[in-house]
Amino acid sequence: MHKILANKVVGISELKTNPAAILTAAAEEPVAILNRNKPAGYIISPEVWEAIADRLEDIELTAIANKRLNDGNKPVKVSLDEL
Template sequence: MDVILAPSSVGISELKVNPNAVIEAAEGMPVAVLNRNKPVAYLLPAAAWEAICDRLEDIELKEVAEQRLADGKAAVEVRLDDL
């Protein structure tokens, strides 16, 4: 049995018939798209996708910062006003 990671789901056939109705019924929450009762995709509101992308970018930048701190070079102090 596949885990569905969304509060609601919709069959792919139903989604094809009226995607706007599915989006409106979701009320801003993710929707699992099912094909033969198995999740094949997730439909997310644009704001949720943008937040996920921002979070992933923050994680990547944190990793870069940690690598740079671990390289043994002395840190350089910078004031935001100087930038």
């Protein structure tokens, strides 16, 4: 059993038939593309992709900051004016 992570689903043949309609639907929320009733992919809007990419970058930067905070070196205080 495959988990589908979207409220809207279309078959791959429908995507081939009317891709513009699927892209329009994806502007509102993710659309799962099914091939033989299994998820073959997802279509999302550029805005959703940008939000996902920003979130991933934030997670990566948080991990770097935590690693540096816990590296054993003494923190150095600076003010915004000094930067």
